Amino acid sequence: MAAPxxxxxxxxxxxxxxxxxxxxxxxxxxxxxxxxxxxxLLNTVTRSTWVLVGTILGAxxxxxxxxxxxLGLVLLGGQDLSLVRTVLVLAGGGTTLAWWLxxxxxxxxxxxxxxxxxxxxxLGVGQVQWGQAVGALVGVPGALTTVALIASVSxxxxxxPAVVAAVFCLPLALALVVSxxxxxxxxxxxxxxxxxxxxxxxxxxxxxxxxxxxxxxGAMNGLEGTWDRLPEWAAALAxxxxxxxxxxPADVAAGRWPEAAARTALTVASxxxxxxxxxxxxxxxxxxxxxERRAGPRADAGAGLFDRIPERPWAAVAARCLLYWVxxxxxxxxxxxxxxxxxxxxxxxxxxxxxxxxxxxxxMFAALLAYQISGDVSxxxxxxxxxxxxxxxxxxxxxxxxxxxxxxxVPLSAIGLLLPFVLQxxxxxxxxxxxxxxxxxxxxxxxxxxxxxxxxxxxAAPGQSPFKTPQGFTVLNVLVQFVALGLIxxxxxxxxxxxxxxxxxxxxxxxxxxxGTGVVLGPLVCWGGIVLGGRWYDRRAPELLQEVAQYx
Amino acid sequence: MSHPFxxxxxxxxxxxxxxxxxxxxxxxxxxxLSVRGLVRVFxxxxxxxxxxxxxxxxxxxxxxxxxxxxxxxxxxxxTMLSMATGLLRPTAGSVRVTGVDVWAEPRRAKxxxxxxxxxxxxxxxxxxxxxxxxxxxxxxMDRETVARRTEDLLHAMDLSGDAGTQVxxxxxxxxKKIALxxxxxxxxxxxxxxxxxxxxxxxxxxxxxxILHAFVAAGGTVVVSSHVMDLVQRMCDHVAVxxxxxxxxxxxxDEVRAGASLEDRFVELVGGRAGAGEGLSWLRPE
Numbered sequence: 001m002a003a004p005x006x007x008x009x010x011x012x013x014x015x016x017x018x019x020x021x022x023x024x025x026x027x028x029x030x031x032x033x034x035x036x037x038x039x040x041l042l043n044t045v046t047r048s049t050w051v052l053v054g055t056i057l058g059a060x061x062x063x064x065x066x067x068x069x070x071l072g073l074v075l076l077g078g079q080d081l082s083l084v085r086t087v088l089v090l091a092g093g094g095t096t097l098a099w100w101l102x103x104x105x106x107x108x109x110x111x112x113x114x115x116x117x118x119x120x121x122x123l124g125v126g127q128v129q130w131g132q133a134v135g136a137l138v139g140v141p142g143a144l145t146t147v148a149l150i151a152s153v154s155x156x157x158x159x160x161p162a163v164v165a166a167v168f169c170l171p172l173a174l175a176l177v178v179s180x181x182x183x184x185x186x187x188x189x190x191x192x193x194x195x196x197x198x199x200x201x202x203x204x205x206x207x208x209x210x211x212x213x214x215x216x217x218g219a220m221n222g223l224e225g226t227w228d229r230l231p232e233w234a235a236a237l238a239x240x241x242x243x244x245x246x247x248x249p250a251d252v253a254a255g256r257w258p259e260a261a262a263r264t265a266l267t268v269a270s271x272x273x274x275x276x277x278x279x280x281x282x283x284x285x286x287x288x289x290x291x292e293r294r295a296g297p298r299a300d301a302g303a304g305l306f307d308r309i310p311e312r313p314w315a316a317v318a319a320r321c322l323l324y325w326v327x328x329x330x331x332x333x334x335x336x337x338x339x340x341x342x343x344x345x346x347x348x349x350x351x352x353x354x355x356x357x358x359x360x361x362x363x364m365f366a367a368l369l370a371y372q373i374s375g376d377v378s379x380x381x382x383x384x385x386x387x388x389x390x391x392x393x394x395x396x397x398x399x400x401x402x403x404x405x406x407x408x409x410v411p412l413s414a415i416g417l418l419l420p421f422v423l424q425x426x427x428x429x430x431x432x433x434x435x436x437x438x439x440x441x442x443x444x445x446x447x448x449x450x451x452x453x454x455x456x457x458x459x460a461a462p463g464q465s466p467f468k469t470p471q472g473f474t475v476l477n478v479l480v481q482f483v484a485l486g487l488i489x490x491x492x493x494x495x496x497x498x499x500x501x502x503x504x505x506x507x508x509x510x511x512x513x514x515x516g517t518g519v520v521l522g523p524l525v526c527w528g529g530i531v532l533g534g535r536w537y538d539r540r541a542p543e544l545l546q547e548v549a550q551y552x
Numbered sequence: 553m554s555h556p557f558x559x560x561x562x563x564x565x566x567x568x569x570x571x572x573x574x575x576x577x578x579x580x581x582x583x584x585l586s587v588r589g590l591v592r593v594f595x596x597x598x599x600x601x602x603x604x605x606x607x608x609x610x611x612x613x614x615x616x617x618x619x620x621x622x623x624x625x626x627x628x629x630x631t632m633l634s635m636a637t638g639l640l641r642p643t644a645g646s647v648r649v650t651g652v653d654v655w656a657e658p659r660r661a662k663x664x665x666x667x668x669x670x671x672x673x674x675x676x677x678x679x680x681x682x683x684x685x686x687x688x689x690x691x692x693m694d695r696e697t698v699a700r701r702t703e704d705l706l707h708a709m710d711l712s713g714d715a716g717t718q719v720x721x722x723x724x725x726x727x728k729k730i731a732l733x734x735x736x737x738x739x740x741x742x743x744x745x746x747x748x749x750x751x752x753x754x755x756x757x758x759x760x761x762x763i764l765h766a767f768v769a770a771g772g773t774v775v776v777s778s779h780v781m782d783l784v785q786r787m788c789d790h791v792a793v794x795x796x797x798x799x800x801x802x803x804x805x806d807e808v809r810a811g812a813s814l815e816d817r818f819v820e821l822v823g824g825r826a827g828a829g830e831g832l833s834w835l836r837p838e
Contacts, residue, residue, distance in 0.1 A: 307695070311693075383673040393659075
């Protein structure tokens with residue numbers, strides 16, 4: 001199963017030119033590495049028609065974004081130079097940070113030229129470095145950044161010296177983003193062997209990413225006239241390694257030569273340090289690529305949770321799923337996102353006229369957690385073959401998964417439900433919203449039980465980073481997920497409408513009706529979903545297994 | 553430790569039905585595994601992409617035999633075994649396990665079988681002990697039996713020291729062994745093992761072979777797929793040669809190899825052997 005892209009290569013490199021390896025110069029080898037990357041990219045894309053369609057749509061989206069960026073940059077050229085400087089320093093600094101931080105998030109996002117895979121070939125560290133650096137520009141983000149950078153040159157067009165400086169800075173900026181990104185990747189390879197460390201790190205990174213929006217929004221709200229402060233921030237950023245290179249053309253245009261020289265020196269020094277560190281990290285990764293670190297044996301007796309459950313197949317499934325909610329970052333990631341959503345909602349509800357949003361926290365938590373198990377079989381991947389082989393009844397399989405969800409989601413949804421009332425009062429709305437929460441959780445669970453027995457969609461395979469984009473993602477899969485989420489929202493509607501009526505009429509009996517609706521309808525939909533999903537599972541478990549086997 | 557199973561776990565392993573899982577009594581005279589006209593086509597039949605992986609296979613595995621299924625990579629071994637064990641729906645044909653139709657009465661048939669599939673994920677966030685326990689509980693066995701057999705199996709597979717480690721931290725060989733333990737927990741009467749010795753170290757492989765031989769001696773049936781001919785010749789009493797989805801030869805090992813070594817006979821049957829080093833004249837140390 002190793003490197004599916006490589007063995008599908010249309011042109012197999014001939015075995016013959018063995019002497020060429022000895023005589024090949026670095027440039028040739030670098031060219032081959034880049035060619036390898038391009039070939040893998042091409043093969044991944046052309047694996048199947050649907051992947052190709054998905055890629056084309058994705059490409060269209062990126063081209064759209066890129067066109068906007070280019071247009072903006074070109075239009076920016078008509079503006080005052082100080083504004084150009086502020087915008088470019090901030091945007092450039094952001095781009096640089098994104099390049100540097102992305103490898104942490106996506107752990108092995110760009111594994112095609114992973115040092116571990118190249119360790120067996122007679123390549124020098126320098127050659128691999130060049131290959132990776134140039135290869136980075138062959139990928140989608142590399143190409144986008146390069147085009148945007150070229151467009152940014154035009155932003156300086158009101159000053160000829162600035163344009164010259166910008167052209168000079170362009171390779172410097174590319175070197176900065178790529179070397180930083182590759183350094184982080186090389187470090188991540190080392191970290192990758194300590195599995196738990198990467199998992200925690202990526203979860204923290206995700207949390208940071210989700211919270212960044214509301215934090216920024218909060219900062220913007222708090223500080224009146226943020227707009228006026230942007231130049232100050234840009235000025236500060238322009239003296240950091242991240243932002244210096246983007247400010248050089250402005251200095252040149254204004255004739256501030258000492259500043260221009262200082263910033264250039266700062267950037268060159270940063271690149272040099274980054275490349276050096278990268279080289280050291282790379283050398284370590286290349287030589288220790290295959291030494292796997294293994295956790296020491298723990299000789300604790302007993303089977304943990306499995307010792308404390310009823311002796312029924314559904315209880316076993318529930319216990320296993322529960323362990324996965326805790327141990328597997330693809331599940332615990334969903335748990336981390338929950339408080340992050342609470343924060344986002346709290347920040348957005350702080351704005352005028354949006355405070356009703358905060359009260360929807362309980363149903364929101366419930367719906368999102370219930371939605372998570374619609375991908376249960378996809379997350380199991382071929383491990384679900386154990387369920388097929390042992391002949392577990394569909395009913396038991398479905399029931400176990402829902403029970404595990406409830407153990408996790410009931411306390412969380414309860415917190416989400418009560419939090420707004422504790423903080424902001426209006427307790428008269430509690431019964432109605434409790435009804436909506438029950439409906440979202442139980443109804444959603446029932447719906448997800450049917451969905452995951454019938455439709456699968458590609459998710460990160462077991463053991464992969466939860467952020468790894470699964471292969472073979474198609475428009476159809478996205479549609480299935482949207483429909484699932486949409487149906488859950490539709491399910492909550494009866495209770496939600498009753499709560500809204502209560503809000504407008506002020507009559508609390510509507511709220512109690514909503515609670516009744518949730519308490520009656522929720523368990524009904526849940527049980528119905530489990531039974532129907534179980535029947536579907538019984539009928540087509542082998543087909544389900546075939547489907548998920550394709551997601552690697 | 554030449555016979556690790558003789559003392560500790562042997563009482564559990566012979567295929568007498570346990571009270572908890574109570575599989576139906578095997579019908580006398582029926583082969584342990586009987587395959588008739590089995591076909592699997594991948595892709596839509598009739599289109600150019602359609603690929604026949606298994607092509608009208610008939611096969612009988614006698615009860616109490618140690619049966620080897622040999623073939624090259626891509627010969628259809630895994631596809632055939634997947635259909636025989638209820639993992640992959642056949643395009644056509646039938647499979648019976650001691651007379652029970654796998655696709656008509658899947659639950660009854662699955663109680664009779666212990667299966668080690670090749671190339672599937674395991675629930676590898678569970679510890680080794682948890683994974684084996686899970687396999688037992690999923691089959692509705694009672695906890696006490698599961699716990700006792702789990703310890704016996706961990707001991708027999710030499711995994712007691714790593715029983716508390718998550719399976720994802722196991723080596724490839726250890727992973728095979730823990731999956732095999734999970735396939736044995738319900739004391740099946742037929743074991744279907746797809747490449748059970750791949751990346752398993754020689755000592756563990758010898759232990760596993762001893763376990764399997766003890767199982768056969770007690771009346772159980774074992775089907776093993778492999779492309780290591782020496783191993784099959786030494787270990788099995790029956791063999792079938794599969795190539796391009798068809799059975800080229802089947803019978804006792806002595807019948808099939810007809811005086812030659814199984815490897816030579818296999819190459820003769822399958823063909824396609826290139827001359828020694830032909831076309832690789834440059835392949836010598838400089």
